Amino acid sequence: MTPSRSSDALRAAQLYYLQDLTMDAIARELRTSRSTVSRLLSSARESGLVQIQIRSPLDTGPELASMIRAEYKVDVHVVPVVDTLNEAETLDRVAMQAARTIGPLVDSNAIIGVAWGSTLSAVSRHLTRKITHDSVIVQLNGAGNMQTTGITYASDIMRRFGSAYGARVEQFPVPAFFDHAATKKAMWNERSVQRILQLQARMSIAIFGVGSVDADYPSHVYAGGYLDEDDLNVLATSDVVGDVATVFFRADGSADGITLNERSTGPDLAQLRQVRRRICVVSGASKINGLRGALAAGLATDLILDEASARRLVSFDGAS
Amino acid sequence: MTPSRSSDALRAAQLYYLQDLTMDAIARELRTSRSTVSRLLSSARESGLVQIQIRSPLDTGPELASMIRAEYKVDVHVVPVVDTLNEAETLDRVAMQAARTIGPLVDSNAIIGVAWGSTLSAVSRHLTRKITHDSVIVQLNGAGNMQTTGITYASDIMRRFGSAYGARVEQFPVPAFFDHAATKKAMWNERSVQRILQLQARMSIAIFGVGSVDADYPSHVYAGGYLDEDDLNVLATSDVVGDVATVFFRADGSADGITLNERSTGPDLAQLRQVRRRICVVSGASKINGLRGALAAGLATDLILDEASARRLVSFDGAS
DNA sequence: AAGCACTATGCACAAACGTGCAGAACGGAA
DNA sequence: TTCCGTTCTGCACGTTTGTGCATAGTGCTT
Numbered sequence A, B: 001m002t003p004s005r006s007s008d009a010l011r012a013a014q015l016y017y018l019q020d021l022t023m024d025a026i027a028r029e030l031r032t033s034r035s036t037v038s039r040l041l042s043s044a045r046e047s048g049l050v051q052i053q054i055r056s057p058l059d060t061g062p063e064l065a066s067m068i069r070a071e072y073k074v075d076v077h078v079v080p081v082v083d084t085l086n087e088a089e090t091l092d093r094v095a096m097q098a099a100r101t102i103g104p105l106v107d108s109n110a111i112i113g114v115a116w117g118s119t120l121s122a123v124s125r126h127l128t129r130k131i132t133h134d135s136v137i138v139q140l141n142g143a144g145n146m147q148t149t150g151i152t153y154a155s156d157i158m159r160r161f162g163s164a165y166g167a168r169v170e171q172f173p174v175p176a177f178f179d180h181a182a183t184k185k186a187m188w189n190e191r192s193v194q195r196i197l198q199l200q201a202r203m204s205i206a207i208f209g210v211g212s213v214d215a216d217y218p219s220h221v222y223a224g225g226y227l228d229e230d231d232l233n234v235l236a237t238s239d240v241v242g243d244v245a246t247v248f249f250r251a252d253g254s255a256d257g258i259t260l261n262e263r264s265t266g267p268d269l270a271q272l273r274q275v276r277r278r279i280c281v282v283s284g285a286s287k288i289n290g291l292r293g294a295l296a297a298g299l300a301t302d303l304i305l306d307e308a309s310a311r312r313l314v315s316f317d318g319a320s
Numbered sequence C: 001a002a003g004c005a006c007t008a009t010g011c012a013c014a015a016a017c018g019t020g021c022a023g024a025a026c027g028g029a030a
Numbered sequence D: 001t002t003c004c005g006t007t008c009t010g011c012a013c014g015t016t017t018g019t020g021c022a023t024a025g026t027g028c029t030t
Helices: A003-018 A023-030 A034-046 A061-073 A087-105 A118-124 A151-165 A181-187 A191-201 A230-239 A269-273 A285-296 A305-315 B004-016 B021-028 B034-046 B063-072 B087-105 B118-124 B151-165 B181-188 B191-201 B230-235 B269-273 B283-296 B306-315
Strands: A050-053 A075-079 A109-114 A136-139 A166-170 A205-208 A240-244 A249-250 A277-282 A303-304 B050-054 B075-079 B110-112 B136-139 B168-170 B207-210 B240-244 B246-252 B277-282 B301-307
Touching: A003 A023, A003 A034, A003 B050, A003 B087, A023 A034, A034 A050, A050 A087, A050 B004, A061 A075, A061 A305, A075 A087, A075 A305, A087 A118, A087 A277, A087 A303, A087 B004, A087 B301, A118 A151, A118 A205, A118 A277, A136 A151, A136 A191, A151 A166, A166 A181, A166 A191, A240 A285, A249 A269, A249 A285, A277 A285, A285 A303, A285 A305, A303 A305, A303 B181, B004 B021, B021 B034, B034 B050, B050 B087, B063 B075, B063 B306, B075 B087, B075 B181, B075 B306, B087 B118, B087 B301, B110 B151, B110 B230, B118 B151, B118 B207, B118 B277, B136 B151, B151 B168, B168 B191, B240 B283, B246 B269, B246 B283, B277 B283, B283 B301, B283 B306, B301 B306
Parallel strands: A075 A303, A109 A136, A109 A205, A136 A166, A205 A277, A277 A303, B075 B301, B110 B136, B110 B207, B136 B168, B207 B277, B277 B301
Antiparallel strands: A050 B050, A240 A249, B240 B246
């Protein structure tokens, strides 16, 4: 983009959003055509020059949101969706709103931890650009599995975050689960791994979805070849309800004694809770049990979820 | 506004600004007409539910802005205006942009000091609503003069600020200048005055214009019957260049020994400099000398001014 | 219950806006 | 310089949005 083009965009944005001129008037002022102004403005929006955000009145909001807020002590954003939408469309809507809600929270010098999965993938596709300096995107958990290194899928997500915020991307090149806890211990002492772990320890924002063991169609983790028969059996017969970044927990939010976690590569729950801003994105009512566990564990400070899930979350018999 | 209407507005705003639906689609979703949605959205914007802000890239911005930023160490917002506009139209544009720039800075529990004058009056007319709690608007300096109590003019400004931000308004019912410094001393010990002074001491934001002694058509202070012949003569023969909230200063920003200030009711410069955020709004190139003085005195952390003034500010021979 | 004042709604029209397309302008490479 | 590929621009069209006006709804008074 030529030097004067972006300054034209700034000028147009000021005139349009701050002074309420029409594009026509702006065109005359910039000696160009109205269509160019239209394009300048959309580039100003896309590049994050113009930030539009919605501050829902925290107290007086729709009851659904305030009930969740009161019960779970999280900052909740209920995404309105019509019930005629299917799962995929809902996810898309939730992801779009999540992406735009996250935008304003990202700042310079941020260290942003990002998990991976279908939810995060959808979110990453809708991020709006925002110029920041010296920000880092760090992968929360490994993505390799028995069939593939899982690199492309997870790294696409990371890359999109990185380019939206002009941030350095730090991948975590380990499998999602080690076969042996001992290998993990060993690797965790490697300096290359240590670098990532130390970044994770300094995260200012973490963004993740949840997996739910009993989801109608299960998440990547449960179906993607990351776990073998035995592991899945253990999960099924234990009282694990879900996971965040491949770290498992029970309905009450506890995780002690879940052996699988000793082989998992995500940050343990205590560490995750250290992060100042922890954004959980959920779409699809079938994740409700996993979500309940995550909330019980206090994993999220911000929750973005679709309306249907929000409704089930507050209904007491939602545990079906 | 009925309870469900504002929640409809929130919903519409989310669908429109965060999910990119058309108003038509939103209308179907809310089972209402498209025109109602249009109106819901504009009420959402007006009520501050939707916040649009422009983050000008601090480093790479147009040189004009960055030169001022570098030279005077203030956060500067140059308001683009066509040069065919007259003073009044320019003021209006600057005021509109100032009002919208200030909006996002106002927060709950803020104590906002507001001066008065034609600039502030214009700004007050363009404020966008924003819901805050327990904010206070406090008047920076008295407004009475020899002819009138000056109450209505200044208090209209205050009232508009108050209602835009849902804030309590604290007027300062004293003349702009006392006739005798001794009277001021006495009044300053009154408890009613003390209350205001203590609020001022705790200000988190101050908003003011500048007066310039040599302005083409002089500000309220110099023309409105606030000062008598003698005072004006003293000003003319001294090296005073301008004032902020009826407190005068010289080109180098100094104010010591200016006797008029002992009778003036505005906060002294040292006190003003204590305020975290000090927003100076300037429209009209003839205020340039006053502005230079104010900047030399370090009175502003944020400067909003029109393009022509910005240009004169950086040109070395602007002192004409 | 009727009357009244005020607000909200939908319609219809005009204004404002986004975008595919064809041509112009630009920036190398030969 | 000419050529070619790429990007930018303005036009024209269809879509989307704002708004005056007549009507319907709502709440308060008598």
